[in-house]
Each structure stands twice: as structure tokens, then as C-alpha cells.
């Protein structure tokens with residue numbers, strides 16, 4: 001069966017990044033279709049692959065899977081050797097909980113700090129609502145690092161790179177873009193995540209894409 005991942009512009013599409021990073025981590029062959037997010041035909045091009053009208057979409061053979069977290073779950077089942085979820089049931093449940101929390105929440109951060117992998121906005125003012133999202137994200141990272149990641153001698157939330165890290169990769173990119181400063185534990189995790197091979201591959205591709213003016217802003 002052939003795998004095809006349909007994503008939006010890599011520099012701006014954070015949901016695409018989550019699926020793309022997870023699939024790249026699996027180390028299996030796949031085709032990729034990148035749909036620029038600003039074209040007049042963007043909705044139609046996306047609709048060709050998903051009636052939900054959103055990217056990412058993973059197509060396995062003839063079958064589309066049209067949501068980032070559902071894609072990560074599918075990859076974890078299809079490629080168990082990739083260890084996208086921890087083997088311990090409680091660690092796995094917590095990895096899924098924090099991934100679901102990311103998927104369903106942090107709306108203020110996602111709205112006010114859009115992903116832009118190749119920009120660094122100096123002096124960006126973080127609103128109180130976004131600061132609340134950032135505090136909760138850092139709390140998740142500190143707790144999972146101390147309870148699971150460090151105990152496993154890994155650099156990531158649950159030890160080795162996994163699905164929860166893929167879900168938070170666009171947040172790590174935003175921390176750099178918007179100059180979010182935190183403590184040593186969080187900084188070390190952000191560094192490790194951004195240096196991980198799957199994230200690097202995504203960011204390198206993002207750097208070569210055309211700019212979409214309406215997603216850029218000056219401060």
C-alpha cells in the first residue's frame with residue numbers, strides 16, 4: 001500500500017507539520033503533496049483529498065485519514081516500531097492526554113502567534129491570554145520531562161521522540177519566532193525538539209517556500 005501525505009504550506013501550516021514530522025520520524029517511504037495555503041484554488045485542491053476541507057490528509061492506498069491526531073494514531077498502529085506512543089500504559093495515556101489537550105486547546109496561542117518557521121519577531125508583546133497558554137504548555141513539558149523523559153534518559157517528553165513531541169513541535173517553533181523565554185528545562189526541550197531530524201527536515205523545507213504575505217506581519 002502506498003502512503004501519500006497532503007499538507008499545506010510548510011512554513012505556516014502547523015497541523016500539517018505535526019503529521020509530517022510524525023510520518024518522517026517513522027522512516028518509511030511516502031509521497032508528499034504540498035498545497036500552498038493562499039491560492040484561489042486552495043479550497044478546491046484540498047477538497048480533492050478531504051471533504052473536511054482541511055490539511056493534513058494521509059492517504060493509505062485509497063483511504064484518507066484527515067486529521068493530524070488521527071494520522072499520528074494511525075501511524076502508531078501501522079508502524080509500532082516507531083514507538084510514537086510509550087509502551088507503558090500510564091505513560092501512553094498521559095502522552096495521549098497532553099496531545100489531545102494540544103489538539104483541542106491553546107486557542108489564544110494558536111491565533112495570536114501563528115506559526116512562521118523562518119521568522120524571529122523581536123520585542124513581540126505576549127498578551128495575558130497567550131501567557132496563560134504558555135504557562136500551561138510549559139507545565140506539561142516540565143511534568144512529563146521529569147516524570148517520564150528524564151527517567152528514560154531521553155531528550156523528549158516521554159524519553160525517545162514520539163507523537164506528543166510531534167504535536168508540540170509547532171509550539172517549539174513559535175517559542176523561537178516570538179522570543180518566548182522560559183526556564184532551562186523548557187529551553188533544553190525546545191532545543192532538542194527543533195534539532196530532532198524529523199523537525200529539521202520539515203523546517204529546512206519550510207525555509208525554501210514562497211512567502212505568503214497575508215500570513216506575515218510587522219511589529
Ligand SMILES: N[C@@H](CCC(=O)N[C@@H](CS)C(=O)NCC(=O)O)C(=O)O
Nearest residue numbers: 008013014015054055056067068069
Ligand atoms: N483539526 C485539524 C485542523 C486542520 C487545519 O485547521 N488545517 C488548516 C491548515 S493548518 C487548513 O487546512 N486550512 C485550510 C485553508 O487554509 O484553506 C487537524 O488537526 O488536522
